[in-house]
Amino acid sequence: MTIDPLARFGAVPQFSLTSTVMTDGGPLLAAQYGADAGGADVSPQLSWSGFPADTQSFALTVFDPDAPTGSGFWHWAVADIPVSVTELAAGAGNPGGALPAGSLTLPNEYRLTSFVGAGPPPGTGTHRYQFIVHAVDVATLDLDPQSTPGVLGFNLHFHTLARAVLEATGVAGGASAA
DSSP: OOOOTTGGGOOOOBOEEEOSSOOTTSBOOGGGBOGGGTSOOOOOOEEEEOOOTTOOEEEEEEEETTSTTTTOEEEEEEEEEETTOOEEOTTTTSTTOOOOTTOEEOOOTTSOSSOOOBOOOTTSOOEEEEEEEEEESSSOOOOOTTOOHHHHHHHHHHHEEEEEEEEEEEOTTHHHHO
16 A cells, blocks of 8 residues: 655545556656656546545645655646546646646646656656645635645645555656666
């Protein structure tokens, strides 16, 4: 069972998050690496189940806590995913991708409102990419569209009923080895 990387903010129940292209603890595929790292910046397929019955929406965050920044690196952050949605197709987070109506994608570290793939710099070891779906107790978090993923995280602290975690790994040059 995956350890919840956000447990320090208060324990909540966990539910299931799976992918057809990633396994928990396994390596990212080449497509999930950034274009600058030899990949294609394609957001992975994700599906989730087992969340609390009183869930009103979902949020999705993708974070690399091992980035050499002192504050990690946000690759993707989506709020207000309708509760009726329990799967995102591969590429849903790409520019022009098919995110559900009403979803709000926040700017990532590159200030893009799309998924940006892995790109660990040489010499920084293995990085963890934490794909986390949060079951939220409100239909919308009413965030400013220019909010940062950190602001989303702050709001999720007060509105998360449960979360599901899938953690994949990546290394410098990993797109060519994937």
